Amino acid sequence: MNMPAHAAVANARHDNPAVPIRHMDFGFNDAPLKPYFYDDNAFASAFFMAFSAVIPQGERFFIESVRHYRKRIKNAELDARVTGFIGQEAMHGKEHDAVNEVYTRMGYPVRKLDRFTRDGLRFLAKRLPKAAQLSTTVALEHYTAIISEYVLGSQEVQDGFDKPVGNFVLWHMMEETEHKAVAYDVYEKVIGSYALRAGTMIPTTVILIAALASMQAVLMASDGSLFNPRLLRQHAKGFGMIYGPRGLFGKVAPKLLDYFRPGFHPNDHDTRELLARFSEKFFGEQGELQTNLRKTVMPQVRQVA
């Protein structure tokens, strides 16, 4: 019997996937990487490199903003998902640090961008009230969730990545999808203000896009591709892939706007089938990332005080 659409959405909302902590090692320290690892395109590759540059510090900010409220959650199931969230984000930070180190050795100023991000987030952590820090995390987790859903669902976008970097990015996106509702559920439990949640998304979007675009320009300037007239057509193609109406940001725009709906929940975008597919592809018996997996820790649901 077919389930009515509204019933399927209601089920998805309460069907939170487990959030296992997978200890991964992609071995980036010894791996040669191509500078233009996305579609041999300088513009698009620099965008993903800029993204990688902000991730280790960004993940720390996310972890701290959620951890601050942990004691007030008082829900054993959500507490276990918070453990998974913290573990997954810490692992993403560690592996992005390793890949950023490789890009630094290739001559890209990724370390400088990492320090710039660290200083900016420390400033925010000192000035912003804790509730606004958590709502910033919720807003950015929505970005990672909808970008991940789009990329995991598009073979064409996945085909653009060079293999080692591609599987690494897709592993991160798969785990972002697994834990996409954790920060949101903590926020709803301890704060719950719609005005703060929706209001934070606007400055967060402006700062995120300005930061990524300027870091991308710095990276492109550093290898001479930014003003290279022979690359103009390539840049135009890359611009379309990332910022164009049929590119990354254009495609996620409707799901971005859905965030402003009162009563929105991340699980309203049903990603269960996508998750099942990628868990099997990467961590099934013949999984492509089995050799990179050191161990898996499944957070236990414990009674919380």
Ligand SMILES: [Fe+2]
């Ligand atoms: Fe992450």
Ligand SMILES: [Fe+2]
């Ligand atoms: Fe995340």
